[in-house]
Amino acid sequence: MNTDLLRILPETILVVAGILVMLIDASLPPRAQRRGLIWVAAPGTMLALWASLIQLRLDPGTAFFGAVETSPFTIFFHVLICGIVLVALLLAYDTLPRDSHHQGEFYALVLFGASGMCLLTGAVELLVVFIALEISSISTYILAGYRKHTGKGPEAAIKYFLLGSFATGFLLYGIALIFGATGSTQIYEVAHKAASAQNHTFIVLALMLMLVGILFKVSAAPFHVWTPDVYEGAPSPVVALLSTAPKAAAFALLLRVLYQMLPDLRSLWMPLLWVIAAASMTIGNLAALRQQNVKRMLAYSSIAHAGYLLAAFAGLADKGIAAAAFYIAAYAAMNVGIFAVVTLISGYDEHLPLVADFRGVLYRSPLLGSLLIFFLISLIGIPFTGGFFGKFYSFSAAVGGGAVVLAIIGLLNSGVAAAYYVRLAVTVAQKPENGMSQAALPVPQIGVAVGAALLFTVGATLWLGIAPEPILRAAENAAHALQ
Amino acid sequence: MHLILFIVFAGLCLAGALNLLLQKHPINSALSLVVVMTSLAVLYLLLGAEFLAAAQIIVYAGAIMVLFTFVIMLLNAGREERTLGSKAAVALGFPAVAAILAVIATVILKAQDLGSVSLSDGITSTEELSRVLFHELLLPFEVTSVLILIAILGAVSLARKGHGDQEAGK
Amino acid sequence: MSPLSCYLLVAALLFAVGLAGALTRRNAILVLIGIELMLNAANLNLIAFWRYGPHPEALTGLMFAVFSIAVAAAEAAVGLGLVISIYRHLRTVDLDEISRMKG
Numbered sequence: 001m002n003t004d005l006l007r008i009l010p011e012t013i014l015v016v017a018g019i020l021v022m023l024i025d026a027s028l029p030p031r032a033q034r035r036g037l038i039w040v041a042a043p044g045t046m047l048a049l050w051a052s053l054i055q056l057r058l059d060p061g062t063a064f065f066g067a068v069e070t071s072p073f074t075i076f077f078h079v080l081i082c083g084i085v086l087v088a089l090l091l092a093y094d095t096l097p098r099d100s101h102h103q104g105e106f107y108a109l110v111l112f113g114a115s116g117m118c119l120l121t122g123a124v125e126l127l128v129v130f131i132a133l134e135i136s137s138i139s140t141y142i143l144a145g146y147r148k149h150t151g152k153g154p155e156a157a158i159k160y161f162l163l164g165s166f167a168t169g170f171l172l173y174g175i176a177l178i179f180g181a182t183g184s185t186q187i188y189e190v191a192h193k194a195a196s197a198q199n200h201t202f203i204v205l206a207l208m209l210m211l212v213g214i215l216f217k218v219s220a221a222p223f224h225v226w227t228p229d230v231y232e233g234a235p236s237p238v239v240a241l242l243s244t245a246p247k248a249a250a251f252a253l254l255l256r257v258l259y260q261m262l263p264d265l266r267s268l269w270m271p272l273l274w275v276i277a278a279a280s281m282t283i284g285n286l287a288a289l290r291q292q293n294v295k296r297m298l299a300y301s302s303i304a305h306a307g308y309l310l311a312a313f314a315g316l317a318d319k320g321i322a323a324a325a326f327y328i329a330a331y332a333a334m335n336v337g338i339f340a341v342v343t344l345i346s347g348y349d350e351h352l353p354l355v356a357d358f359r360g361v362l363y364r365s366p367l368l369g370s371l372l373i374f375f376l377i378s379l380i381g382i383p384f385t386g387g388f389f390g391k392f393y394s395f396s397a398a399v400g401g402g403a404v405v406l407a408i409i410g411l412l413n414s415g416v417a418a419a420y421y422v423r424l425a426v427t428v429a430q431k432p433e434n435g436m437s438q439a440a441l442p443v444p445q446i447g448v449a450v451g452a453a454l455l456f457t458v459g460a461t462l463w464l465g466i467a468p469e470p471i472l473r474a475a476e477n478a479a480h481a482l483q
Numbered sequence: 484m485h486l487i488l489f490i491v492f493a494g495l496c497l498a499g500a501l502n503l504l505l506q507k508h509p510i511n512s513a514l515s516l517v518v519v520m521t522s523l524a525v526l527y528l529l530l531g532a533e534f535l536a537a538a539q540i541i542v543y544a545g546a547i548m549v550l551f552t553f554v555i556m557l558l559n560a561g562r563e564e565r566t567l568g569s570k571a572a573v574a575l576g577f578p579a580v581a582a583i584l585a586v587i588a589t590v591i592l593k594a595q596d597l598g599s600v601s602l603s604d605g606i607t608s609t610e611e612l613s614r615v616l617f618h619e620l621l622l623p624f625e626v627t628s629v630l631i632l633i634a635i636l637g638a639v640s641l642a643r644k645g646h647g648d649q650e651a652g653k
Numbered sequence: 654m655s656p657l658s659c660y661l662l663v664a665a666l667l668f669a670v671g672l673a674g675a676l677t678r679r680n681a682i683l684v685l686i687g688i689e690l691m692l693n694a695a696n697l698n699l700i701a702f703w704r705y706g707p708h709p710e711a712l713t714g715l716m717f718a719v720f721s722i723a724v725a726a727a728e729a730a731v732g733l734g735l736v737i738s739i740y741r742h743l744r745t746v747d748l749d750e751i752s753r754m755k756g
Binding site: 489493496497500501503504509512513516519520523526527530531532534535538539542543546547550551554555557558572573575576577579580581583584587588591592594607611612615616620623627630631633634635637638639641642 | 686736
């Protein structure tokens, strides 16, 4: 087989699976259940995951005239994204309304979106970066509005879309200026030209504009305004996906742009990201303290986590990239997990959206209650969970890069964050009120698929917390490949 | 000749854009956008990008603008009572835009080494262009097809009535 | 002022007008139009840089603009689809009225 094709094998598999889903969906009778399409979507994702691992055997290199590359860096993110997508699909299988006739679109969009995200992590040509980012964004805009009957769904989708396209405008303008300053859009060539450039003003301006576009996608302050509304309005299984997979891809792009394309400007972008990291943590945590809605609270918490992650960018190249990559993996595991639990407790239609509604969950469903508390512990960053090592590596990378103050701000913020995580955990563990209303609530059913998804996320979070070395080594290899 | 055409069409383009911003009725804004797109196409032609000029007219002024006007008419979106958003948006928006414009313009004007190359006569042939498109840029080309597939899928699923709409009686 | 700077300035002005439209208008369709202007400004930049750049024969900027037109078309289609779907629910495309989630 042609190596060029092998280098885009995971993306190809995802696209083919998406097209298959569309074709089968179209050939089913109109009233038939569409849930069975998971039997195409999930194996397709697994196959893509396997194909990513196969790529480990290839020598690192580029394909299609320097448009995409395979390296330990891209494989790390491919595996991560495919894993997230797989869990999100399993979660959606059990929690989307069974009589919905739109599930075909759901699975197809998830698969196409995943192909865009994978391609984004591997793209080394800004043209492919741009198109891949659009694929991942457009599919998530539509998925955010999947719950059409509440009014909140379309609102979330249109806000996400307008602000997202706005950010795309900045990104494209930035890319145009990069092209003007260096005469190329191939990242290696840009890096080469930028290193020898006399005058950096143009490149600096271009970088600023590109950063607006990328930081929007990772929901870092001050480009985070869309996050709470989108998380509240989008269905929870979709939030599990869009709070992790597109962010992982966008962080991969950020790492590539900063450390691979413009490493010489580190003295310039480092202070900038320092400020953004500190702002994201503080704004995210302070806003989360005030939230009554669980999903909004988690949305602000995800902004804070973007801040902790950006703290790793203050680190020197090898440590910083490895810490960031590790943090993304840990964050993805616990965040997908907590949204899976929240989906099961609140229900797809979210009849129990508030923190107060979570009272006594531990008694209604001991399993879900304890899982929720487990993920909250990981989000706080207590040892033996992935969240702990994520923060540990990120802050020590920041200290290694000389940003001691940022690490201290991060630690203080973790303390503030503990307040609202603990508040939710305590509410979950409180005895239900005497009234019958709480006890009469049905105990959420945990199906096989969602059970597997929960097992997977709990396992990953624990694994990253107890034996992080293998993943850390993979992250270090990824970091090495990027330099 | 180049200079005169540039001044005329750049002026037209900017005037159209400003008109777009100031018009109260959405349809007037949409029609001003057609003026902007068409004058941009002329600018592309001046720069020797004839294929792009044609694509600009066909895709933007043709397809996209028809879509825009169609949706505006369909929704019967009338004249806005208040064109601009909340006071905060205006108070923050315009200074922010002015600041960004000032920064970009300063950088452009300060960069002296730009554009020292004079314009050559050669207009790129479409043959050359298609060679690049289907050879070096084959991957982006194929990937764009996925993007368009998503857009079609999305547009269809969005415009279709949602699950539960029938029950809500809409 | 070199010819390239002229084109770049026109593009910058166009970008600024698009930005102002996207930030300050209330009608979702007009915000979308503002964003389209921003993308067009970037395209003009790409073409100008391509023409006056050192390697016009590589066609990089030109091809980028071709792709960006395709992307903009896809974005417009999805955006207008969203506008229609929200209009169906709320009977308005006014962003201030659409915005109900707070906090």
